[in-house]
Amino acid sequence: MPKLIKGVGCPYCGSSCDDIEVLVSDDETKVLEVHNACIIGTNLFHHANDPTRPRLPRKRQPDGSMKEIPYEDAIDYMAKTMLAAKKPLIYGFGSTNCEGMSAIGRIAEKSGAVLDNCATICHGPSFLAIFDNGYPSCTLGEAKNRADVVVFWGCNPMHAHPRHTSRYSIFPRGYFTQKGQMQRTVLCIDPRETDTAKLADHHLMLDQGHDYELFNAFRTVLRGHDIPDVVAGIPKETIKKSAEIMKNAKFCMIFFGMGCTHTDGRNHNIDHAISLTRDLNDHTKCSIMAMRGHYNIAGPGQVWAWQFGFPYCIDLSKGTHAHMNPGETSSVDLAMRDEVDCFVNIGADAGAHFPIQPVQHLKKHPFIVIDPNFNMASEISDLHIPVRIAGVDEPGVVYRMDNVPIQFKAVLKGLPGVPSDEELFDRVYERMCELTNTKPIWLAAKEDRRYPESEAVS
Amino acid sequence: MATVTLKPTKVPELIFEGYSITPDAFAGKTAAQIAALPGHEGKFVLKLGEFFTVSGNGGETAADTDIVIDGDCSRVKYIGSKMTAGSVTVNGNADMYVGGWMKGGKIHIKGNVDSFCGIQMEGGELLVDGDAKNHVGCAYRGDWRGMKGGTIRIKGSAGNDIGTAMLGGTIIIEKDVFIHVSTHAEGGTVIIKGDVEGRVGGQMVKGDMYVLGKIKFMLPGYKKIGTVEKEVDGAKYTFDHYIGDLGERHGKSKGQYVYANLYLKAAA
Numbered sequence: 001m002p003k004l005i006k007g008v009g010c011p012y013c014g015s016s017c018d019d020i021e022v023l024v025s026d027d028e029t030k031v032l033e034v035h036n037a038c039i040i041g042t043n044l045f046h047h048a049n050d051p052t053r054p055r056l057p058r059k060r061q062p063d064g065s066m067k068e069i070p071y072e073d074a075i076d077y078m079a080k081t082m083l084a085a086k087k088p089l090i091y092g093f094g095s096t097n098c099e100g101m102s103a104i105g106r107i108a109e110k111s112g113a114v115l116d117n118c119a120t121i122c123h124g125p126s127f128l129a130i131f132d133n134g135y136p137s138c139t140l141g142e143a144k145n146r147a148d149v150v151v152f153w154g155c156n157p158m159h160a161h162p163r164h165t166s167r168y169s170i171f172p173r174g175y176f177t178q179k180g181q182m183q184r185t186v187l188c189i190d191p192r193e194t195d196t197a198k199l200a201d202h203h204l205m206l207d208q209g210h211d212y213e214l215f216n217a218f219r220t221v222l223r224g225h226d227i228p229d230v231v232a233g234i235p236k237e238t239i240k241k242s243a244e245i246m247k248n249a250k251f252c253m254i255f256f257g258m259g260c261t262h263t264d265g266r267n268h269n270i271d272h273a274i275s276l277t278r279d280l281n282d283h284t285k286c287s288i289m290a291m292r293g294h295y296n297i298a299g300p301g302q303v304w305a306w307q308f309g310f311p312y313c314i315d316l317s318k319g320t321h322a323h324m325n326p327g328e329t330s331s332v333d334l335a336m337r338d339e340v341d342c343f344v345n346i347g348a349d350a351g352a353h354f355p356i357q358p359v360q361h362l363k364k365h366p367f368i369v370i371d372p373n374f375n376m377a378s379e380i381s382d383l384h385i386p387v388r389i390a391g392v393d394e395p396g397v398v399y400r401m402d403n404v405p406i407q408f409k410a411v412l413k414g415l416p417g418v419p420s421d422e423e424l425f426d427r428v429y430e431r432m433c434e435l436t437n438t439k440p441i442w443l444a445a446k447e448d449r450r451y452p453e454s455e456a457v458s
Numbered sequence: 459m460a461t462v463t464l465k466p467t468k469v470p471e472l473i474f475e476g477y478s479i480t481p482d483a484f485a486g487k488t489a490a491q492i493a494a495l496p497g498h499e500g501k502f503v504l505k506l507g508e509f510f511t512v513s514g515n516g517g518e519t520a521a522d523t524d525i526v527i528d529g530d531c532s533r534v535k536y537i538g539s540k541m542t543a544g545s546v547t548v549n550g551n552a553d554m555y556v557g558g559w560m561k562g563g564k565i566h567i568k569g570n571v572d573s574f575c576g577i578q579m580e581g582g583e584l585l586v587d588g589d590a591k592n593h594v595g596c597a598y599r600g601d602w603r604g605m606k607g608g609t610i611r612i613k614g615s616a617g618n619d620i621g622t623a624m625l626g627g628t629i630i631i632e633k634d635v636f637i638h639v640s641t642h643a644e645g646g647t648v649i650i651k652g653d654v655e656g657r658v659g660g661q662m663v664k665g666d667m668y669v670l671g672k673i674k675f676m677l678p679g680y681k682k683i684g685t686v687e688k689e690v691d692g693a694k695y696t697f698d699h700y701i702g703d704l705g706e707r708h709g710k711s712k713g714q715y716v717y718a719n720l721y722l723k724a725a726a
């Protein structure tokens with residue numbers, strides 16, 4: 001009898017939907033049906049059925065080919081390479097659980113590495129703005145129950161977070177928003193006519209890269225001053241009208257995405273958006289939220305801020321304290337300036353998401369990829385270690401985009417002999433301690449390791 | 459006055475963190491002791507002597523120690539950072555954090571500098587003959603109290619983030635700047651002799667900015683209130699006087715709001 005598992009979390013986008021139902025085969029090795037998820041989420045679960053999923057680490061051979069090796073050897077290689085490197089860079093973590101993120105912290109400390117996550121090419125600038133200016137935010141539940149004016153600034157949830165609008169932001173009926181979409185006014189600020197813009201009541205099609213000026217115009221208008229006739233390509237009257245809509249809201253919710261964080265000015269755009277949010281609170285209630293990309297990309301920010309005091313770009317090479325300064329300790333900058341001599345890519349695809357030049361720089365040195373699947377990074381790596389898929393065959397804690405922690409379930413048993421991220425990292429850490437004749441400070445997963453050291457895979 | 463001369467002998471494979479290259483660290487030490495001062499390359503602690511030959515002993519105090527680096531330091535960070543007195547001259551380029559957190563003394567870089575020069579500076583003089591990259595005299599991430607004093611003069615151009623969250627001191631850029639000048643500043647003076655792309659004085663509360671070239675995109679939060687004649691860096695010009703950022707909070711003095719001033723050279 002196939003089993004229907006309810007209350008499953010979707011390990012894909014930052015909406016982290018936790019209402020998914022998955023029908024699995026009675027031996028819990030195959031996903032049969034996925035209910036409630038969007039097409040991306042559905043595919044992600046079905047992807048776990050792929051019979052070609054890697055089951056053993058693969059190491060690059062002198063002739064350039066990849067050869068399967070036992071986990072033992074892969075762990076030994078990773079431990080030795082990271083210890084020998086002057087400054088390894090560990091990057092990724094968009095798609096794994098908090099347990100793995102915590103375990104990698106011990107490896108990073110031991111190897112004097114720089115610990116970075118996908119925020120470095122995504123919402124990192126939002127962190128910088130939050131450091132500078134605070135974060136008047138709320139949960140998605142509040143947005144759903146209260147917001148009657150929703151602003152999407154430089155983000156396109158219809159494509160990037162498909163169920164965001166139906167679960168939280170535009171369509172759902174909430175406590176104070178019983179009429180759902182009828183009760184909400186949606187503003188979209190985007191240089192392109194995206195599908196979210198088409199759905200909005202008002203689309204402000206600003207000139208690309210001039211968000212900062214437009215935020216400034218909104219704030220100037222809100223303080224009762226005059227502005228030029230056109231700012232960032234938007235007529236004064238439209239700006240004034242939009243400012244009135246926000247001001248007259250019962251609860252205004254601003255969602256922003258990479259249109260703000262990765263155009264010129266970066267953190268300053270967000271910083272200004274936060275200032276605007278604060279100003280709007282003189283008139284009504286207003287809150288702001290980053291549209292985080294992956295289902296647990298808020299996780300490393302939470303876990304590492306707790307462990308090291310910083311959410312990303314954490315340079316642990318001093319051994320005594322963490323140093324963080326994006327522009328210097330951020331992955332792409334480190335790579336471009338040849339400041340690192342070993343690269344470990346975990347649960348993300350630097351091969352696909354970094355510009356080509358930093359990848360070329362990183363490829364001069366050992367390049368290790370830890371990922372359940374084949375991806376562009378794994379194919380150019382020196383060592384690819386497969387792990388279980390967090391949220392599909394490995395449970396764990398994830399942080400949704402509003403920093404709400406959710407316990408995700410495993411729906412499948414997992415491939416035999418394949419460890420979870422946490423188990424793998426603990427074993428690498430243990431090996432590092434052996435090699436350096438030191439005592440491990442903590443091995444979280446040791447008692448519950450489900451798989452023997454190296455089990456032959458058929 | 460004692461002069462210590464460092465001659466680069468080797469380019470670090472990664473980057474050498476030369477946080478020991480300050481008159482304060484060199485003072486009272488012999489050339490051999492200076493060569494044994496530490497610096498990081500990645501996680502390994504190395505000695506200055508592995509990258510430089512050192513000649514000359516340090517003076518008794520930082521104030522009577524002059525450091526001359528005879529060569530390129532494109533891959534050496536933190537030169538003259540946190541120094542309080544004395545001088546550092548680099549006959550070449552320098553990497554990040556030149557004169558960061560500096561409190562006094564003089565730094566002269568004859569080539570270009572990378573980002574974060576003069577970050578959180580409190581006093582002294584920093585002179586760069588070439589160009590600077592980003593974050594000149596700006597605040598460290600998350601600190602709303604940026605540069606407090608001293609003078610930074612960049613003879614070439616600079617990137618973005620000039621004097622972010624500045625509270626005092628002077629920054630002079632003799633050529634062009636990209637974006638973000640005096641963002642969040644609550645004091646200090648920035649003089650730009652070339653053109654700026656935009657975002658001059660965004661979220662600025664107090665302080666002065668002078669632009670002798672053009673601003674391509676003016677912020678909507680700035681309003682022209684008149685024309686004034688002012689002396690800037692030894693020369694007199696007629697300026698259009700703007701106040702702002704009108705979108706930002708402002709304090710009052712004697713019942714009047716105090717705004718930041720932008721002086722943009724009037725068209726001839």
Ligand code: SF4
Nearest residue numbers: 010013017038041163
């Ligand atoms: S919206 Fe995102 S979290 Fe929800 S089902 Fe789709 S991909 Fe998964």
